Amino acid sequence: MTSGAMRILILGGTGEASALGRALAGRADRAVMLSLAGRTAAPKAEPVPTRIGGFGGVTGLAAYLRAERIDRLIDATHPFAATISGNAARAADLAGVPLLAIRRPAWTAVPGDLWTEVDGMDAAVAALGPDPRRVFLTIGRQEAGAFAAAPQHAYLARTVEPLGDALPVPHLMTIEARGPFDAAAEAALMREAGIEILVSKNSGGAATYGKIAAARSLAIPVIMVRRPEKPGVPSVPDAAGALRWLDAGDHAAPVTLRDV
Ligand SMILES: NC(=O)c1ccc[n+]([C@@H]2O[C@H](COP(=O)([O-])OP(=O)(O)OC[C@H]3O[C@@H](n4cnc5c(N)ncnc54)[C@H](OP(=O)(O)O)[C@@H]3O)[C@@H](O)[C@H]2O)c1
Structure with a gap:
């Protein structure tokens, strides 16, 4: 990661995480690490540095956030990955790192759906x-x-x-x-x-x-x-919202946006 830049950890495994990584890649004011669980043997290539594998629960993730001096944590995991989202909320709290979740809206039935x-x-x-x-x-x-x-x-x-x-x-x-x-x-x-x-x-x-x-x-x-419960943390529906949140964080004390 580049020194002096905002240090961002993205918990990924989704299209939104990849989209955010692509949007941040190459920016000198952002130092990004994308984290994957390792479920896919050959994950697709990403334009940002990637780490693979679990952190070792809440305490492991909190320790990583501290050791890597992470400034912002983005939970961009899949709607059905409930454990890692719970861990992210608790670890961010423990390490004092602002957390934003990308929560993709659920599908809703329309006429004709059975x-x-x-x-x-x-x-x-x-x-x-x-x-x-x-x-x-x-x-x-x-x-x-x-x-x-x-x-x-x-x-x-x-x-x-x-x-x-x-x-x-x-x-x-x-x-x-x-x-x-x-x-x-x-x-x-x-x-x-x-x-x-x-x-x-x-x-x-x-x-x-x-x-x-x-x-x-x-x-x-x-x-x-139906989706499992995820923790009620500040969230946005897509990568663009996360990008705005990160950019807002340059100019102010960490901000949180709910459903922007
Ligand atoms: N579940 C799905 O339907 C689904 C679909 C598409 C993609 N995915 C992606 O696949 C990954 C695993 O999903 P899951 O449902 O097995 O998750 P999970 O049940 O919520 O997480 C189980 C454990 O896997 C590790 N982990 C999960 N996501 C991680 C990440 N991004 N980086 C590092 N470690 C991670 C954590 O281990 P430690 O406790 O050791 O840190 C976590 O406790 C997620 O990244 C998710 O975005 C899941």
Whole structure:
């Protein structure tokens, strides 16, 4: 990191974190470190320095903030990454570092959507019902194992990393792909695979909304997993908001913006 510059730690793994990194890259008045959990074997290249792996809980993150003399912490993690956001809130408090979260708005159902909203993966499994169905599973690799409890269904599971043996069921097809995905291609995929129901996290954002629009156009029902609770810290909806917050921090005592 450059000395004299504002030292910024971005907790990433999302498009927003990458967008913020791109916006800050090359600025002499900003010294950025992007942090990734390490879930993806080959993360895409970033134009800012990157560190990979956990910090060791709240105390580990607080120690990192102090040791690296971080001036601002940006929690730009995924809406379903609740542990790291809780850790960020507590560590920022312990280390006395101003924290801003980028909280991407959730999707909301519009006319034509056939959503069943549930809390957590076990509820999503139960919502599929007892009769065998052709399921498009788009909830990631880490929690796919929950669906082994419903082996009567035929699954098409799409993940960024290979699924491996994470979902031991007799009828399984896998696709490895990283978004964005557009609605027309999603509709073609669902039609070709004979999909009868989609399971999705309510991730929000444009990059993976195509499957939601496609399901609507094909009158395919969606099991929509609601987001976990995240701590109530100052937040903005996107990278542009975070950029404004950081720039405001040059001229004043640390400011916090709520939902700007
Ligand atoms: N969950 C999803 O659906 C999803 C989807 C897309 C991307 N992601 C991204 O994947 C990462 C992991 O998600 P998760 O749901 O497994 O998180 P999580 O359950 O909230 O975090 C579990 C642990 O992973 C470590 N960790 C998480 N994010 C980190 C980061 N950006 N940098 C360094 N360490 C991190 C922390 O370990 P220590 O306690 O040791 O620090 C944390 O306690 C996140 O960065 C998230 O943005 C998640």
